[in-house]
Amino acid sequence: MTIPRHRPARLEHIAGIGVDRMGSLADAGGRDYLRLENLDVDIPPDPEAIERTRAAASCDADNSYLPFIGQQGLRDTAVAHVGRMSGLPYTGERNCVISAGGLSGILNVLLATVETGDEVIVTDPTYAGLINRIRLAGGIxxxxxxxxxxxxxxKLDRAALEQAVGPKVRAMLLMSPSMPSGGVLDEGDWMRVAELCVQHDLLLIVDSAMERLLFDGRAVRHPAGLPGMAERTVTVGSAAKELRMIGWRVGWVVAPEHLMPDIVAVSLANVVVPVGIGQDAAAIALRRSYDTLPAYVAxxxxxxxxxxxxxxxxxxGVPAGGWSMLLRVSDFGLDGETMSSQLLEQGVCATSMKGWGETHGAQFIRFVFANEPVARLAGIGRRVRTALAGVGA
Incomplete structure (x- = not known):
């Protein structure tokens, strides 16, 4: 007998991200699929970070949650990095807390700053995990x-951005390159974002997980250093995407000092920090990334x-950065879920975009190219066209 259970209202609009289901299908399929559904990467992390992790696993001091706001060395490294990107003089003591991954940090920031019913501006499309966290925090x-x-x-629709700023908007949560589109906000975009944030007293939460994964020689544009933005920008970083340390689950939140007490309070009530075994390794990889990142981006x-x-x-859509690409399959009378099934028949595992946006959602399929080398990607065009035609479905 099934026992009736009340489902909390906060879960009403929480959607699955699809990646887990597609990954399970590929794992159980018994074929050598092209794995374009997931957010892993086949390029290993910095070897020095791996060696430091091995050493930390046998060090008693690293087998700890302490300090509860993160190891000082990692906090200092994180603020030095965000300061280098933005030009602002942060300190690890006053402006940083370490989180158990970037998404945990984003949820903590939202819980610390957004009231129930507040609206949070995001781009369309946006990673469903970010959308879900806005809703979990009570935002819209x-x-x-x-x-x-x-x-x-x-390209960001600046006119639509201006029209979106209504009386209920409390914050913007933006990522550049944006996941999953690879859309990059240019200098003019960030200037308009900054002007609107200052004019309407909005918080800007920057998901900087892919900030430096930029193609065609683009330079990083970090909005915290723009006029009026230092006191209203929170930067959430992660070791997962740029440093390829996905399994370490290390992130950081760098924020103005006046916001830190509430962010720390939520952090202590939530996951606290990742265990110390991975924190110094992430700091090493972040410090060395200025030398190691170019080859990875290439x-x-x-x-x-x-x-x-x-x-x-x-x-x-041509991604200007990041590690994924979208194909609009509605042009062929398909939706993303149907195309995903037909791609499986061709040995390609890719995920529908349902729930990842309103304007750009179920009519797209997403290809994540971080986990497959060029040699294995060769020939994918034939497989995609066969799937579009419905052959073998």
Whole structure:
């Protein structure tokens, strides 16, 4: 007998992200699938970070949650990095708390700053995990679309952004490059974001997990250093995407001092920090990343370029950074879930975009190219076109 259970109202609009289901199907399928559904990466982390993790596993001092706001060395490294990106003089003592991954840090910030019923502006599309966290915090996502031009780059719709700023908007939660589109906010975009935040007294939460995964020679634009933004910008970083330390679950929150007591209070009531075994390793990888990152970005760009050549003529959005690409399958009378099933028949595991946006959602399929090298991606165009035609479905 099934016992009736009351489902909390906060879960009413919480949607699955689809990646877990597709990963399970691929694992159980008994085939050598192209794994384009997940958010893993096949390029290993910095070897010095791996060695430090091994050493930390046998060190009693590292087998600890203490300090509850994160090891001082990692906090100092994180603020030095965000300061280098933004030009602001942060300190580890006053402006940083370590989180158990970037998404945990974002949830902590939302819980510390957003009232129930507040609206939070996000781009459309946006990673469903970010949308879910806004809702868990009691907020309401307010979607601002990227403009989609088949074969072109995703561009922020500035006019739609301006129209979205209403009386209930409390914050913007933005990511550049945005996941999953790879859309990058340019200097003019960030200037308009800053002007609107100052004009309407809005908080800006920057998900900087992919901030430096930029293609075609683009430079990082960090909005915290723009006029009026130092006191209203919170930067949430992560060791997962740029440092390839996904399993370490290490993140950091860098914020103005006046916001830190509430962010720390939520952090202590939530997951606290990742255990110390991975924290110094993340600090080492972050410090060394200025030397190690270019080769990694070049490899991601090579994969993007191969995907674009293979899918030439199809309605794809060109990612200017990040590690994923979207194909609009509604042009062929399909939705993302149907296309996902038909791709499985062709040995490709990819995930639908249902729930990842309002304007750009179920009509797209997402290809994550972080976990497959160029040699294995070769020939994907033929498989995609076969799946679009419904052969073998």
């Amino acid at each position: 996502p307010r979607f601002v679309p990227f403009r989609f031009e088949p074969g072109g780059e995703w 490899e991601l760009q090579a994969r993007r370029d191969l995907m674009l050549r293979e899918l030439d003529g199809l309605p794809v």
